Amino acid sequence: MAGWNLKNGTITEYDVSEDRIWSLFNFVFSDACKKRNTYKFGLIKALLDSAFSGEITQAGIRYSYEELFSRFTYNYWNLVVKYNLRQMRKDGKSEYSRVELILKSALVEDSILGNLEFDAVEPRKKDAVIKQITAECKRYVIGALYDDFDGIIYSFDSKKAELVLNPCVYDFMLKYKAELEKLNYYAWARFLEQINDDNVLIRVIDKLELATPKREDLSIYREILRKEFEENTCFYCGKKLGKVTHVDHFIPWSFVKDDKLWNFVLSCASCNERKSNKLPDRNFLIKIEKRNKNIQVVDNIVVQKDFEGYSQDLLNRMWHYARISGLKDWSGSQH
Numbered sequence: 001m002a003g004w005n006l007k008n009g010t011i012t013e014y015d016v017s018e019d020r021i022w023s024l025f026n027f028v029f030s031d032a033c034k035k036r037n038t039y040k041f042g043l044i045k046a047l048l049d050s051a052f053s054g055e056i057t058q059a060g061i062r063y064s065y066e067e068l069f070s071r072f073t074y075n076y077w078n079l080v081v082k083y084n085l086r087q088m089r090k091d092g093k094s095e096y097s098r099v100e101l102i103l104k105s106a107l108v109e110d111s112i113l114g115n116l117e118f119d120a121v122e123p124r125k126k127d128a129v130i131k132q133i134t135a136e137c138k139r140y141v142i143g144a145l146y147d148d149f150d151g152i153i154y155s156f157d158s159k160k161a162e163l164v165l166n167p168c169v170y171d172f173m174l175k176y177k178a179e180l181e182k183l184n185y186y187a188w189a190r191f192l193e194q195i196n197d198d199n200v201l202i203r204v205i206d207k208l209e210l211a212t213p214k215r216e217d218l219s220i221y222r223e224i225l226r227k228e229f230e231e232n233t234c235f236y237c238g239k240k241l242g243k244v245t246h247v248d249h250f251i252p253w254s255f256v257k258d259d260k261l262w263n264f265v266l267s268c269a270s271c272n273e274r275k276s277n278k279l280p281d282r283n284f285l286i287k288i289e290k291r292n293k294n295i296q297v298v299d300n301i302v303v304q305k306d307f308e309g310y311s312q313d314l315l316n317r318m319w320h321y322a323r324i325s326g327l328k329d330w331s332g333s334q335h
């Protein structure tokens with residue numbers, strides 16, 4: 001049976017070497033791997049962007065389709081609605097992929113949506129779009145990618161609407177996250193260049209990167225951190241915080257691509273600016289680990305949800321891999 005048509009799949013091999021995983025990723029990025037549309041790139045991006053939010057289970061790292069395809073939909077919203085980038089090779093049957101058609105038909109119903117960020121769309125409409133896109137991907141991309149990877153990347157079950165990443169592939173994706181992201185953008189951009197007009201291709205790599213959903217309003221995190229840490233001081237320099245309090249991604253957003261409480265600290269404007277896209281050094285890592293231990297037990301729904309996939313070990317590895325990805329250390333002391 002063709003891969004795209006599979007309803008479920010199990011992991012064929014658990015102990016896979018890095019060389020083999022590289023070879024499979026490089027195959028998927030190459031022209032030898034068949035693609036009518038960009039869904040495979042979209043799913044790989046959703047997996048990379050969710051790297052730190054899966055649920056660690058005995059069998060592997062679990063993701064619900066809902067989580068993955070919400071990210072996927074946010075992304076395609078930007079690419080299709082905002083940047084007008086076509087995502088499918090024209091063929092005799094149709095000009096657009098189903099995902100593009102779903103997004104376009106939401107716009108036909110309500111043209112005002114074209115000016116909105118996906119986050120600003122009314123929840124009911126947003127959910128309806130995500131649902132349709134999930135159904136499409138369930139059918140046409142999960143099984144296809146599984147097949148391209150010879151069944152080593154994940155197991156999946158369309159009835160349960162979840163996939164479970166092979167632990168060794170997960171480790172690989174954490175370790176080479178920055179490299180895989182770049183390769184994925186490169187291959188995706190090449191594909192887009194073949195099917196789009198020059199005018200929409202301006203800064204196409206930027207458009208792919210910028211399509212990553214980013215939470216703009218971090219006030220909810222500010223409130224929780226303020227409430228739980230009454231001393232209300234800057235995480236980095238210890239100075240008392242005034243009215244202007246920054247919510248800072250401890251490990252820079254450029255690496256994590258996710259907003260989770262365990263990676264947020266309160267900071268003064270000056271530290272926030274000095275730190276910028278750098279990585280706080282090991283002393284700060286120890287400090288945030290302690291902080292997380294204290295906050296993890298707080299009885300608050302946002303806290304509990306954000307800490308679902310968290311472990312000190314994960315934060316440690318993430319910090320280590322962020323460092324290999326080229327982020328410079330910041331000791332916070334050069335005032």
Ligand SMILES: [Zn+2]
Pocket residue numbers: 234235236237238239267268269270271272
């Ligand atoms: Zn400070």
